[in-house]
Amino acid sequence: MNMATFSKREYAREREQARKIALMKASPAKPLRSKLSTLLLFLLMTLVGLLMLVPLWWMISTSLKSMREIMSYPPTIVPEQVHWDNYVHAWQKGHFGRYALNTLLLAGIVVFSHVLSNTFVAYGFAKIRFKGKKLLFSIMLGTMMIPSFVTLIPQYILFSKLHWINTYLPLTVPGFFGSAFQIFLVRQFFMTIPNELIEAGKVDGANHFRIWWQLMLPLSLPVIATIAIMTFQGAWNDFTGPLIYINSESLFNLQIGLQAFKSTETTQWHYLMAGSVIVLLPVVLLFFLFQKYFIEGMNISSATKG
Amino acid sequence: MAHPQHAAARRGRSLASREALQGFVFVSPWILGFLLFTAGPMLFSLYASFTNYDITSQMAWIGFKNYDTMLNHDPLFWKSLRNTLYFVAISVPLQTVAGMLLAVILNRRMLGIRLFRTVFYLPSVLSGVGVYVLWMMLLSPSAGLVNLALSWLGIDGPAWLTDPAWTKNAIILMKLWGAGSMMLLYLASLQGVPNKLYEAAELDGAGRLRKFWHVTLPMITPVIFFEIVTGFIGGFQIFQEGYVMGYGNDPGAPMNSLLFYNLHMFLKAFKVFDMGYAMAMAWFLFLIVLLLTLINLTLSRFWVHYEGGEQ
Numbered sequence: 001m002n003m004a005t006f007s008k009r010e011y012a013r014e015r016e017q018a019r020k021i022a023l024m025k026a027s028p029a030k031p032l033r034s035k036l037s038t039l040l041l042f043l044l045m046t047l048v049g050l051l052m053l054v055p056l057w058w059m060i061s062t063s064l065k066s067m068r069e070i071m072s073y074p075p076t077i078v079p080e081q082v083h084w085d086n087y088v089h090a091w092q093k094g095h096f097g098r099y100a101l102n103t104l105l106l107a108g109i110v111v112f113s114h115v116l117s118n119t120f121v122a123y124g125f126a127k128i129r130f131k132g133k134k135l136l137f138s139i140m141l142g143t144m145m146i147p148s149f150v151t152l153i154p155q156y157i158l159f160s161k162l163h164w165i166n167t168y169l170p171l172t173v174p175g176f177f178g179s180a181f182q183i184f185l186v187r188q189f190f191m192t193i194p195n196e197l198i199e200a201g202k203v204d205g206a207n208h209f210r211i212w213w214q215l216m217l218p219l220s221l222p223v224i225a226t227i228a229i230m231t232f233q234g235a236w237n238d239f240t241g242p243l244i245y246i247n248s249e250s251l252f253n254l255q256i257g258l259q260a261f262k263s264t265e266t267t268q269w270h271y272l273m274a275g276s277v278i279v280l281l282p283v284v285l286l287f288f289l290f291q292k293y294f295i296e297g298m299n300i301s302s303a304t305k306g
Numbered sequence: 307m308a309h310p311q312h313a314a315a316r317r318g319r320s321l322a323s324r325e326a327l328q329g330f331v332f333v334s335p336w337i338l339g340f341l342l343f344t345a346g347p348m349l350f351s352l353y354a355s356f357t358n359y360d361i362t363s364q365m366a367w368i369g370f371k372n373y374d375t376m377l378n379h380d381p382l383f384w385k386s387l388r389n390t391l392y393f394v395a396i397s398v399p400l401q402t403v404a405g406m407l408l409a410v411i412l413n414r415r416m417l418g419i420r421l422f423r424t425v426f427y428l429p430s431v432l433s434g435v436g437v438y439v440l441w442m443m444l445l446s447p448s449a450g451l452v453n454l455a456l457s458w459l460g461i462d463g464p465a466w467l468t469d470p471a472w473t474k475n476a477i478i479l480m481k482l483w484g485a486g487s488m489m490l491l492y493l494a495s496l497q498g499v500p501n502k503l504y505e506a507a508e509l510d511g512a513g514r515l516r517k518f519w520h521v522t523l524p525m526i527t528p529v530i531f532f533e534i535v536t537g538f539i540g541g542f543q544i545f546q547e548g549y550v551m552g553y554g555n556d557p558g559a560p561m562n563s564l565l566f567y568n569l570h571m572f573l574k575a576f577k578v579f580d581m582g583y584a585m586a587m588a589w590f591l592f593l594i595v596l597l598l599t600l601i602n603l604t605l606s607r608f609w610v611h612y613e614g615g616e617q
Contacts, residue, residue: 042416049425055483056429058451059440075454117335124332131326136333143344147543147595149568150588153575154347154354157361177339208328237434239546244576258435263555269443276436287431291424294431295490 059280063087063273070269083270090274093265098250099257100278106171106253107235113175114231115224118182123212125183126190127198140180156244170245171238175231182227189223190216226293233283254279355586360579372586383587385562386570389474389548393566394541397478402533405488406526410518412489413496423493430487438550441480442467452479468553470563477547477564488533495529496522527610535602542595545569567591 062070063086064079091097125137159170193216201211217224239255246252252260258279265271287294330337355372359365376383408426412419444451445466453463466476503521512520545568549557557573558565567587575584 038414038416041411041414042418045411045416045422049422052425052429052483052486054451055440055444058444062443071449073449075449075451121333121336124329128325128329128332129322130329133329133333136337139340140336143340145539145595145599146344146348147539147568147588147591149543149545149571150351150592151344151347153571153581153584153588154351155343156575157350157354157581158342158347160361174339174343176335177343178336180336183336208332212332233431239434239550243549255435258439259550262435262439262550266555272439273443276439279434280432280436283431284428287428295427 059273059276062269063277065270067268067270086270086274087278090261090271090278093271094257094261094275094278095249095252096254096257096275096278099252099254102251103236103253103255106168106238107232109168109172110175110235111228111231113172114179114182115228117176117178118186118227119217119220119224120212121178122183122186122190123208123216126187127195127211127216128208140183144180144184152240152244159245165245166247166251167245168251171241182230185227186220186223189220193219222293225290229286229290229293232286236283351585351588354582355589357582359582359585361581362579365582368582372583373590375583376586376590382562382565382570386565386567389563389565390542390544390567392474393478393544394538396475397481398534398537398541400478400482401485401488402530402537404482404485405533406492406530408486408489409492409496410522413493423489426489427486430484433484434546435550437480438547441476441483442551445476445480467551468560470561473551473553473560473563477544477551480547491529491533492526495526499525524611528612531602531606531610535599538598538602539595542591543568545572 061077061079064082064084065076065086066081066083069076069080125133125140155170155174159165162169164170164173197215197219198211201215206214237255238253239259242251242253242256243259246256249260258275261275262272265275354365356367356369357365358368358371412422412426416422443449445453447453447463447465447468450463450466452466456463464472464475466472466479499522503525504517507517507521544566548564548566548569549572552559552564558569568591571584571587571591574580574587
């Protein structure tokens with residue numbers, strides 16, 4: 001809590017300073033040429049920005065049109081008549097209710113397992129001294145270079161020998177053993193927490209397990225939020241995993257469901273787009289709610305590269 | 307009776323070894339996971355790549371036959387490798403440059419800068435089948451928005467996903483839509499370039515372009531390098547796009563123009579269950595990626611600038 005208020009104050013101070021510098025720079029009347037180029041860039045960025053948004057607009061717009069309107073030429077930008085019932089059709093015909101529940105269940109377990117195991121392992125790498133740590137850590141970083149398809153097929157064989165095919169076990173159990181990138185990310189964060197805190201915890205008679213659980217985890221909510229969101233996004237969008245391991249329709253997730261829906265509704269773009277909106281919407285909402293953490297994850301990883 | 311000093315030393319040692327033991331306990335989930343899900347499977351797949359393994363029947367050692375078939379008797383292997391290389395060779399530099407350009411432009415005080423950053427970043431958080439379906443509609447030759455827009459400019463757009471000559475470009479275009487994730491990394495690193503350097507360059511009379519070329523670019527080479535390395539590793543993994551966006555729900559269609567390396571491997575493994583062959587392919591891919599990364603690392607010495615000396 002102390003740390004948060006401190007950084008907030010510091011942040012305010014820095015902003016004030018930046019504002020002053022900007023004022024100083026701006027006051028001797030910027031040359032007209034530079035103002036003009038800023039204006040041109042602004043217009044250019046607005047244009048490119050709109051271009052980036054057009055696909056999303058088109059998806060929503062199509063999802064609300066009738067098939068007749070989609071087929072008409074030239075296409076309409078705003079639906080003449082809004083067909084909310086496209087969503088009802090997609091939801092029911094696509095069995096999206098069931099798939100959404102499956103996806104949520106899967107994502108929940110995967111997020112839980114990642115937060116638990118990656119913070120646990122990261123604590124060992126960040127705060128405990130032991131022989132061979134450096135070697136283990138470099139091996140772990142090295143594994144990030146292995147393309148996932150190299151292990152995909154032998155893993156499939158392993159899970160099929162265990163009779164785990166067509167269950168959620170192959171999709172959830174590996175998460176409890178940590179993932180290299182996230183361990184690395186959390187470790188970078190843990191390194192910034194002063195060792196004195198841990199020493200103080202030890203003096204109070206806490207062991208490493210308690211220090212991890214009661215001290216490090218509460219202090220690490222920003223990085224936990226980052227990996228949780230990252231993992232949720234990955235689990236929500238997972239296609240390859242369920243494609244390989246899941247055969248029963250009742251266990252499909254949204255991605256597989258949408259793919260199956262695509263082949264059955266292949267020309268009915270209004271339903272297909274409604275289905276796509278349903279599948280993409282949660283990620284968009286998540287993005288707007290937790291933008292900070294999407295960006296923070298990237299920043300933490302970039303801060304360590306230089 | 308032990309000497310008190312010895313006892314203390316022993317206690318110190320046992321404390322240290324207790325600490326070490328706890329360290330191992332903490333990292334043990336990863337060690338176990340590494341052995342069970344990475345190292346073990348890789349060793350098995352290396353062995354199995356020299357067999358005719360197909361899950362059901364006994365596996366038999368067949369030497370280099372899979373590798374021989376792959377390199378000499380499977381035209382689709384080369385086709386899929388060429389498809390993947392084409393995608394990587396065009397998509398990775400294009401995205402790197404686009405991400406950097408966006409970041410350089412957006413790294414200034416401008417009206418609505420936060421909104422711009424959000425808008426450019428948003429598409430990159432979207433992925434999966436929903437995005438593929440969306441782009442299949444946008445790229446539809448007659449009714450798609452992309453060709454409609456091109457026709458306004460007087461351009462007769464191609465039959466993106468149905469013309470084998472254009473399918474990969476269609477995927478590259480779609481991927482470019484998500485270049486915003488790269489922008490963010492560049493923005494972060496641009497903000498780390500010390501202002502002193504720009505001021506010094508200005509004193510020397512450098513204009514905007516010269517400042518970019520002599521100050522900005524060298525300072526952000528570590529991020530460019532990172533983007534290229536991870537871009538290559540990620541680019542070689544392309545699979546879903548070819549699986550989902552294949553013409554007529556046929557993975558890799560039309561005419562195998564979207565049959566990427568991983569897709570070919572996937573179909574070999576899970577459609578015809580030629581697991582031994584697929585694992586040989588996986589190892590070949592691993593060697594390619596490893597080689598490329600090593601080349602990248604070696605070359606980086608000549609152009610990547612690390613502040614505070616060599617890394």
